[in-house]
Structures are given as structure tokens and as C-alpha cells.
Amino acid sequence: MKKIQIISDKNKKSVKIKNNLLKKLNKNEIDKPNLVIVIGGDGFMLQTLKKNKKSKKFFYGVNSGNYGFLMNKYSSKNIIKNLFKAKMITISPLEMTVKNNKNQTRKNLAINEVSILRQSRQAASLSISYGSKQIIKKLVSDGVLVSTPAGSTAYNLSVHGPILSLNSKKLSISPISPFRPRRWRGKIVSDKSKINIKNLNPLKRPISAVADNIEVRNAKNIHIKTNQKIKFNLLYDINRSLQKKIKLEQIRRETS
DSSP states (O other), X not given: OTTEEEEEOSSHHHHHHHHHHHHHHHHSOOOOTTEEEEEEOHHHHHHHHHHTTTOOOEEEEEEOSSSOTTSBXXXXXXXXXXXXXXXXXXXXXEEEEEEETTOOEEEEEESSEEEEEEOSSSOEEEEEEETTEEEEEEEEEXXXXXXXXXXXXXXXXXXXXXXXXXXXXXXXEEEXXXXXXXXXXXXXXXXXXXXXXXXXXXXXXXXXXXXXXXEEOSEEEEEEEEOTTOOEEEEEOGGGOHHHHHHHHHHHHHHO
């Protein structure tokens, strides 16, 4: 029991699950070194992972929010068995480096996506490249989104971006309400790519850069890459793995 850490959101449902879970764990001995049980929604899980980015811990999420894509469904009856049989997947986050209009630099991690959003009523005017290759010279839109496979069924899916399998080793670059060129659907690139996004008109058309839910306003230049040095170990129930959830979303998209 001493080897297991429980981190819970503060809402009533999370606290109730935590209390129930503590009773279960007191009655059952689980030898799971470095196990952290996270009770909450996807946002709470993202927040917890980033706070523990230097740890070698294993995170088992219990959903007490709405969708809970990164979480497991709580079963009072089967929770101990599920913890014993849980399977691990490892994911690496995006690292966003932003230079603002005062030439100040900010760095943040994103597990799901980095979104570049217009900051005013004016559409954003962006150029996008990776390495020495230009992806698009000028994109006029509400913004653009760079997504990991784990985040490809979140905001990325809402802007009609592609769903990426976890082992694809790819990133998705998807426009948000493109105005010019209207037919540009985005691009899929290697997760080893270093993506550069430049605001072509920062004075008239200010933009924000958002790593999951951390916002940097008045961005001029944004550099995005996968930080392969950081590994998050997530545990999932056998019948509800993250891979299966992603495949289910792919099927839903194909049949809808």
C-alpha cells in the first residue's frame, strides 16, 4: 500500500472514488512499485503527468470527468484485478518553444497538441515549415494545430485532422477554419520533425500559442518538436487500451 500513490481531483465524484479505492487497497496487497493512481478527467491527468515529467512512475487513470479518453472506467468490483492486469504504453510529449513580440522565450510541454490560434477578430497569417522544407508559404486561417497520436482524437479530430495510431511515429498538422488556401487539409510528418510556425503579421494579426491548456499570447515564432527524452508510462485496462480507443474512433469516423 505504501508503494501506491493516489492523486485525486477535488470534485465530489473524484473524492468518493478515492475513498472507495482506499478501502479496497487496504484490504488487498498490491505490489506495484512506483504506481500512481490519478482520479479525475483528461485535463487533470495531463496536469499530473507534466508535474511528474522527471519521474519513472506508472500512471493509472480513473475517470471521474466526462469523456476521459486518457483514463480508465472505474469499477469498484474489478479495480484490483484491473490494476494487476493493466498494460503499459509509453508516450513522449511535444515541446513548444515560443518567442513573443517582446522577444521573450517560453517553453511548455503538450501531451495532446499545440494549437496556434488567432487572438483577435483578424484571421491569423502563418508560414509553416519543418527543417529546411516549407509546408505552406502563407496560411490565412483561425489557426493551426500540431497533434500527437495520443491527442489525435481530441481537438485535432474536431478540426477534421487525421487520427494517428500510437505506433505511427507521426505528427498531424491541421488547419483550423482555413480561408486561404481553402482546400489545404494539412500534412502528416515524422515525429522527428522540428516544426516552425511564424506569424507573418504580428502587429495586425496577433496569435496565441497553446500547449494543451497553457497559453502564450502575442507569439511571433513557435518551434515544436517531440521531446524523446521524456517518457510517460500510462497503464490501461486490457479491454480498454488507448490503442483500442483510437481504433474505435477511427471506425466511428469511417462509418459516420
